[in-house]
Amino acid sequence: MANNFQGAHDFQVDKLKINVTNISSSSSGVGLKELESRIAAGAMHDSAERCDAPKCHPDTRVAVQDDLYDWIMDGEGDSEHPKKIKWVTGPAGTGKTAVMGxxxxxxxAGGVLAATFFFASWSASIGRRRKTSFVTTIAHQLARYHPDLREEISKAIEANSDIFDKNLHTQMKILVLVPLQEIARRPDAPGFQGVIIIDGLDECEAEQYHDTTTAGSKSKLLAPRTNDQDQLEILEVLQAASSDPSFPFHILVASRPERVFREFFSPTNSPDPFAQKLDLHEDYNADFDIALFLGVKFQRLGRRHNLPQSWPPPEVIRILVENASGQFIYAATVIRFLDTGHREPLQALLKAVLKMEANTTSNPLEHLDALYGHILESSPDPPYSVRWIYAIDLLSLFKGTSAFNVNMLLQRDAESNEAEHLLGNLHSLIQIPPPGGQESTKYRFYHKSLLDFLEDPSRSRGLYVENKEVKAFIWDQFIRVCASEFDFASVFVVPSLTP
Known part of the structure; x- marks a missing residue:
């Protein structure tokens, strides 16, 4: 302050009143900016990365959405021990992600969304594939939606500058529970209500750690963690948070019924589980919704191809619904197959779908497997196309791998259009960018069940390719490109893959 009067003279002060405001305001902006830099933006339900994410077709899955929304709003009514967590599960293709979206x-829209996190194993964003940004992304959304929490979360970050290097339990305590506890102590504490929605937790990959205490400049990889361990860690963090009296939110966790989730939500030694379970396959009959979906889509296709309103006959939809076995992904794939511009007439394509023979087993995915196999076999070189699919999946995990980059690496002739030759009939399985937009967009798989199919030799059979063969294929392509005159390094950094 002395500098403000430097050089002043011949003045008299009778009364001096100085109002000092915090010129730097609070460092809340700094703390929240640091928090924002640690989130997985693509994991939020309305992110740009999820612009093409599946949603329920209008008037379908109404019952399950109503039941979940009622639970969010009313809990379990007069239950003496209400459950704050609900597990939504079901096999691949039952529409979990669409329902959660x-x-x-x-x-x-109803003002009761507290936070969302959509895991995705296919995402190039590490934050969507691993646990690292899970709590920070939840805290960021709580701060965004609730001004009172924003202030307390900012204070917590200022008081714990190393919080982003702590484990998930500590992060949840400092960034979420402590701010909620501080607000709960206020005499005029606001009442929070809402839900935290987590989808695809079974797709969370394990975070690996290195021992940095080892003598010398090189650190060594500690015993590798499994995906189950990190998924269980997140589940335990959520359970601990839900049991805190100051935690007001409901939690929805959607995943496949993998063992780690079955054992966590339905422990054999607990007669009263702490969470509710909702099975999309067992608790809800999806046949009506699938029939409605197919009916609307067939009407649209019929109008486009100038077919009579009686096409297809009701018997066709009944057969397709039966073949779907509750799997929405089957119905969606059938429609994409019919709608991808094949040279054959629409009626011939539908007839081919109806003639596909499935194995006479109890596997509910047998018709989906037959459909996947039929579509892949329509490629001019099915085994080579499968290698491309695997390579696209591996390379998509790295930033900068646009469709153009992938093509430049995989196609045997830089001037050819091998991608369209191999994948041209697979548009119902893979979202393929148009030629003019391949430099800025990526290949996308419509559903993870395609890779599940290819990775299981009992399902994919003659189309099965071992992982080591795929890595060797990528290396061969990389060596070929390095030996050519094309400056591939300027557009793509090849990941470390050991054949």
Whole structure:
């Protein structure tokens, strides 16, 4: 302050009143900016990365969405021990992500969406594939939606500058529970209500750690963690948070019924589980919704191809619904197959679908497997196309791998259009960018069940390719490109893959 009067003279001060405001305001902006830099932005339900994410077709899955929304709003009514966590499960293709996406939009419109996190094993963003940004992304959304929490979360970051290097339990305590506890102590504490929605937790990959205490400049990899360990860690963090009296939110966790989730949510030694379970396959009959979906899509296709309104006959939809076995992904793939511009007439394509023979087993995915196999076999070189699919999946995990980059690496002739030759009939399985937009967009798989199919030799049979063969294929392509005159390094950094 002395500098403000430097050089002043011949003045008299009778009364001096100085109002000092915190010129730097609070460092809340700094703390929240640091928090924002640690989130997985693509994991939020309305992110740009999820612009093409599946949603429930209008008027479908209404019952399950209503039940979940009622639980969010009312809990379990007069239950003496209400459950704050609900596990939504079901096999691949039953529409879990679509239900969670549509429910998120509904909760946001109703003002009861606290936070969302959509894991995705295919994402190039590490934050969506691992646990690292899970708690920070939840805290960021709580701060965004609730001004009172924003202030307390900012204070917590200022008081714990190393919080982003702590484990998930500590992060949840400092960034979420402590701020909630501080607000709960206020005489005029606001009442929070809402839901935290987590989808695809079974797709969370394990974070690996290195021992940095080893003498010398090189650190060594500690005993590798499994995906189950990190998934269980997140589940335990959520359970601990839900049991805190100051935690007001419901939690929805959607995943496949993998063992780690079955054992966590339905422990054999607990007669009263702490969470509710909702099975999309067992608790809800999806046949009506699938029939409605197919009916609307067939009407649209019929109008486009100038077919009579009686096409297809009701018997066709009944057969397709039966073949779907509750798997929405089957119905969606059938429609994409019919709608991808094959040279054959629409009626011939539908007839081919109906003639596909499935194995006479109890596997509910047998018709989906037959459909996947038929579509892949329509490629001019099915085994080579499968190698491309695997390579696209591996390379998509690295930033900068646009469709153009992938093509430049994999196609045997830089001037050819091998990608269209191999993948041209697979548009119902893979979202393929148009030729003019391949430099800035990526290949996308419509559903993870395609890779599940290819990775299981009992399902894919003659199309099965071992992982080591795929890595060797990528290396061969990389060596070929390095030996050519094309400056591939300027557009793509090849990941470390050991054949």
């Amino acid at each position: 549509s429910l998120s939009e509904r909760c946001k």
